[in-house]
Amino acid sequence: MKVRAVYEKGDKVRFLGHLDVSRCIRLALRRAKWPLEMSQGFSPKPRISVYAPLPVGVAGMREYFDASLRGRPDVGALARALASSLPEGFALHELYPIGDGEAPFEEIVRASLYSVDVEGVKIEAVRHALNGFLKARQVFFDVVRPKEVKRVDLRPFVLGVGEPEEAGVDRVVLDMAIAHDKGRTVRPQWVLSSLGEFDLDVDPREAIIDRRKIIFE
Amino acid sequence: MQDVRFVGPSWDDLKRQLGKVEKPARYIGGEVGAVRKDLASVDVTFALAFPDVYEVGVSHLGSLILYSVLNSLDFVACERVYMPWTDMEELLRDKGWPLFSIESRAPLGSFDIIGFSLQYELTYTNILAMLDLGGIPLRSEDRGDGHPLVIAGGPCAMAPEPLADFVDAFALGDGEELAVDIVRVYREWKKERGSRVELLKRLAGLDGVYVPSLYDVVYDEAGARAVPRDFEGFRPPHVVRRRVLRSLDDAPYPDKPFIPLIPPIHDRGMVEIFRGCTQGCRFCQAGMLYRPVREREPETVDRLVRDILKHSGYDEVSLVSLSSADYGFIKETVSRLLRENPCGARVSLPSLRVDSFSVGLAEMLGSSATSGLTLAPEAGSQRMRDAINKRVTEEEVLEAAASAFSAGYSHIKLYFMIGLPGETDEDVLDIARLASRIREIGRKKGKRPTVVVSVSGFVPKPHTPFQWEPAVIPDELRRRQRLLRSALRGPGLEFRYHDAGLSALEAVFARGDRRLGAALEAAFRKGCRFDAWPDKVRLEAWSEAFRETGIDPAFYAHRERAREEVFPWDHLSSGVRKAFLWKEREKSRETLTTWDCREGRCTGCGICADFNVSVRLAGGRRGPSLEAPPEERAPETDAQTIEAGDEISHEKWSGR
Numbered sequence: 001m002k003v004r005a006v007y008e009k010g011d012k013v014r015f016l017g018h019l020d021v022s023r024c025i026r027l028a029l030r031r032a033k034w035p036l037e038m039s040q041g042f043s044p045k046p047r048i049s050v051y052a053p054l055p056v057g058v059a060g061m062r063e064y065f066d067a068s069l070r071g072r073p074d075v076g077a078l079a080r081a082l083a084s085s086l087p088e089g090f091a092l093h094e095l096y097p098i099g100d101g102e103a104p105f106e107e108i109v110r111a112s113l114y115s116v117d118v119e120g121v122k123i124e125a126v127r128h129a130l131n132g133f134l135k136a137r138q139v140f141f142d143v144v145r146p147k148e149v150k151r152v153d154l155r156p157f158v159l160g161v162g163e164p165e166e167a168g169v170d171r172v173v174l175d176m177a178i179a180h181d182k183g184r185t186v187r188p189q190w191v192l193s194s195l196g197e198f199d200l201d202v203d204p205r206e207a208i209i210d211r212r213k214i215i216f217e
Numbered sequence: 218m219q220d221v222r223f224v225g226p227s228w229d230d231l232k233r234q235l236g237k238v239e240k241p242a243r244y245i246g247g248e249v250g251a252v253r254k255d256l257a258s259v260d261v262t263f264a265l266a267f268p269d270v271y272e273v274g275v276s277h278l279g280s281l282i283l284y285s286v287l288n289s290l291d292f293v294a295c296e297r298v299y300m301p302w303t304d305m306e307e308l309l310r311d312k313g314w315p316l317f318s319i320e321s322r323a324p325l326g327s328f329d330i331i332g333f334s335l336q337y338e339l340t341y342t343n344i345l346a347m348l349d350l351g352g353i354p355l356r357s358e359d360r361g362d363g364h365p366l367v368i369a370g371g372p373c374a375m376a377p378e379p380l381a382d383f384v385d386a387f388a389l390g391d392g393e394e395l396a397v398d399i400v401r402v403y404r405e406w407k408k409e410r411g412s413r414v415e416l417l418k419r420l421a422g423l424d425g426v427y428v429p430s431l432y433d434v435v436y437d438e439a440g441a442r443a444v445p446r447d448f449e450g451f452r453p454p455h456v457v458r459r460r461v462l463r464s465l466d467d468a469p470y471p472d473k474p475f476i477p478l479i480p481p482i483h484d485r486g487m488v489e490i491f492r493g494c495t496q497g498c499r500f501c502q503a504g505m506l507y508r509p510v511r512e513r514e515p516e517t518v519d520r521l522v523r524d525i526l527k528h529s530g531y532d533e534v535s536l537v538s539l540s541s542a543d544y545g546f547i548k549e550t551v552s553r554l555l556r557e558n559p560c561g562a563r564v565s566l567p568s569l570r571v572d573s574f575s576v577g578l579a580e581m582l583g584s585s586a587t588s589g590l591t592l593a594p595e596a597g598s599q600r601m602r603d604a605i606n607k608r609v610t611e612e613e614v615l616e617a618a619a620s621a622f623s624a625g626y627s628h629i630k631l632y633f634m635i636g637l638p639g640e641t642d643e644d645v646l647d648i649a650r651l652a653s654r655i656r657e658i659g660r661k662k663g664k665r666p667t668v669v670v671s672v673s674g675f676v677p678k679p680h681t682p683f684q685w686e687p688a689v690i691p692d693e694l695r696r697r698q699r700l701l702r703s704a705l706r707g708p709g710l711e712f713r714y715h716d717a718g719l720s721a722l723e724a725v726f727a728r729g730d731r732r733l734g735a736a737l738e739a740a741f742r743k744g745c746r747f748d749a750w751p752d753k754v755r756l757e758a759w760s761e762a763f764r765e766t767g768i769d770p771a772f773y774a775h776r777e778r779a780r781e782e783v784f785p786w787d788h789l790s791s792g793v794r795k796a797f798l799w800k801e802r803e804k805s806r807e808t809l810t811t812w813d814c815r816e817g818r819c820t821g822c823g824i825c826a827d828f829n830v831s832v833r834l835a836g837g838r839r840g841p842s843l844e845a846p847p848e849e850r851a852p853e854t855d856a857q858t859i860e861a862g863d864e865i866s867h868e869k870w871s872g873r
């Protein structure tokens with residue numbers, strides 16, 4: 001039997017990377033004594049897929065993982081056991097069985113809806129920069145990886161940006177919808193960085209970013 | 218309302234900044250099973266400080282044990298602090314934030330007691346950095362009533378003089394009971410609102426506590442002698458003896474350890490199956506410092522494994538000790554764990570011996586398919602192996618390798634040391650010969666073997682038979698590395714080695730005296746941190762620090778000591794007698810070996826008689842009889858001692 005979990009990577013655990021999150025879930029499932037189906041081979045691993053990786057620093061309110069289980073255990077009992085085994089900062093929102101015929105997760109993800117909270121900026125400057133960004137046909141950004149620098153065009157990934165709101169003195173909060181294209185997507189931090197080209201001086205590392213939800217087709 | 222003393226940076230402030238540092242999860246805590254008490258409502262707050270990064274510190278078993286022991290006391294709250302990585306240190310300084318604890322984010326300086334874990338000499342600058350980041354005066358003499366008590370324990374506390382100016386008290390030996398004694402004394406003293414000197418005097422009255430400020434050090438031709446000072450009628454002991462647990466079986470053990478949210482360097486459960494080792498390798502400090510051997514009963518091991526796996530969710534458990542194949546019930550324990558397989562977990566054994574028995578164990582664990590096998594012959598020639606008392610013959614090494622290849626391994630890693638006392642170029646080249654023979658065996662078994670030769674520079678350590686020996690100078694060590702490298706060329710042979718400069722720095726501090734404190738502080742001020750990390754250590758800054766403080770590092774690292782020399786750690790007793798160590802060194806020069814007392818006869822190291830303890834073997838097996846330590850032994854027994862060094866007598870060990 002396969003189940004899908006909707007969980008939260010909350011504020012307190014936002015600084016975990018994707019592999020850390022997967023490890024925390026795996027250990028929690030074992031503590032919760034889920035009857036996990038194991039892969040074949042020399043070092044069997046539980047069949048768990050944790051989807052749509054979030055970068056270090058970004059929290060996620062409705063995230064997803066699937067697990068394959070032996071037999072047909074009671075889903076309510078599984079949910080209770082897991083909810084009490086997850087580390088502080090994680091939460092389980094939903095758990096339901098899914099069929100084998102389900103389309104692969106990465107194929108049906110269309111977009112991520114983020115909320116972005118930046119300090120030390122004026123709302124007018126944010127509006128101005130966003131307008132500039134949205135009007136541009138291409139906005140290039142260099143992704144620096146250990147062995148290479150990859151140039152990506154951010155513009156097509158940014159589907160829309162909500163009206164910025166003032167959340168305090170020089171503090172602005174806004175929503176951002178970012179596309180996923182066959183597993184490819186871009187980070188909201190990159191978009192913030194690129195706003196420098198439109199006269200917004202903001203350190204993306206100081207932004208508080210949450211993925212509010214994942215949008216499917 | 219939170220007590221203002223305990224307020225570090227707020228989460229909201231911190232989370233806007235943590236995105237700027239590498240692996241920010243090092244600083245967020247939140248581990249499953251971590252203990253968080255209200256710091257304002259307990260009598261004693263204790264910061265367990267580990268002078269290395271989070272992932273290393275959370276894997277340290279001794280700290281896990283102390284954390285659970287201290288938090289089991291209702292009047293104590295124990296939290297953890299790790300050395301921040303250099304980027305985080307910069308951030309803390311930039312923001313004016315104090316170094317804070319993982320659980321409550323409380324400033325280090327707000328704790329009553331800070332207890333450092335001293336595992337390795339090359340973490341000493343980190344200790345100063347942590348004190349400094351905590352806003353705590355570095356030197357004990359500059360700390361007053363409002364400052365925390367700074368204590369330290371662990372193997373390096375047995376020769377702690379380079380840190381004597383910075384640490385108020387050292388805790389020697391097994392910490393399970395001693396830590397409790399210390400916090401009790403502290404609580405009493407705090408209630409009575411005594412002076413700081415009063416506290417130090419009371420601590421010095423505890424067995425196993427060394428308070429360096431209560432001793433003067435006299436330096437002369439005889440060496441560096443610590444002389445107890447007279448304090449209004451109170452005189453600390455001439456010799457402080459390390460604390461030794463009589464039995465491990467009833468000692469407290471963390472069966473619900475905290476589980477870090479990011480993978481520690483050892484990402485698995487750990488059960489200590491015994492403490493101490495009497496194999497008697499002459500270079501090995503741990504083998505001298507943790508005597509006698511005390512085994513846990515197999516039933517206790519079993520229960521701990523189950524509890525830890527259930528609580529943690531780990532899928533692997535490691536049966537930890539200094540030489541796990543020596544555990545009396547190792548085969549039974551491993552097969553039972555594999556058969557009953559609690560929670561479907563793997564079992565791993567660190568530090569296996571070089572013999573077929575150990576390879577058989579590794580094979581049982583099924584690691585051949587996934588990983589390589591590590592063997593530690595330590596030296597390439599029989600002559601050197603006898604000199605260091607690594608009682609394993611070339612045949613045994615080759616047999617072990619053959620069993621490994623038969624068991625399906627194709628990747629074998631061999632650990633060696635170079636720069637050992639009395640080593641010649643031939644001995645060094647024998648390392649290459651041994652590695653090639655092992656590769657040949659692998660080829661004959663139809664494999665395409667990889668033999669990795671990993672070599673470290675020998676560092677003489679206090680409380681070992683080699684404490685009188687010089688460390689080889691870095692240039693010479695490098696020459697021997699090159700010699701070995703050139704002999705190790707060819708397909709299937711890989712060579713790895715440690716930086717010679719690092720070994721030399723370690724050799725200075727391992728046998729240092731109090732005068733080194735000035736150099737240590739100078740190096741810290743020059744920005745030295747993480748000296749054990751080859752990409753972080755700054756050897757030029759260290760040279761400057763030595764020069765400016767008038768310290769000749771060679772005096773500490775590269776000088777052969779006379780038999781009579783008084784060492785800066787002679788007033789701290791591990792239980793193993795200096796006379797025994799000297800005798801072992803003499804035997805080393807004659808390439809005579811000494812047996813393991815677990816084989817039935819005491820070898821006279823002295824601890825059992827002097828400390829009134831005994832070897833505790835599991836399952837009610839009899840330990841060695843103590844009747845005849847070698848000093849008093851009749852001549853014919855001494856003759857046997859000599860026999861034990863003969864080539865033929867190696868037969869004796871092969872069955873093990």
Ligand code: SF4
Pocket residue numbers: 495508509510814815818819820821822823824825826831832841843
């Ligand atoms: S005193 Fe004898 S029996 Fe005890 S640890 Fe030393 S050698 Fe072994």
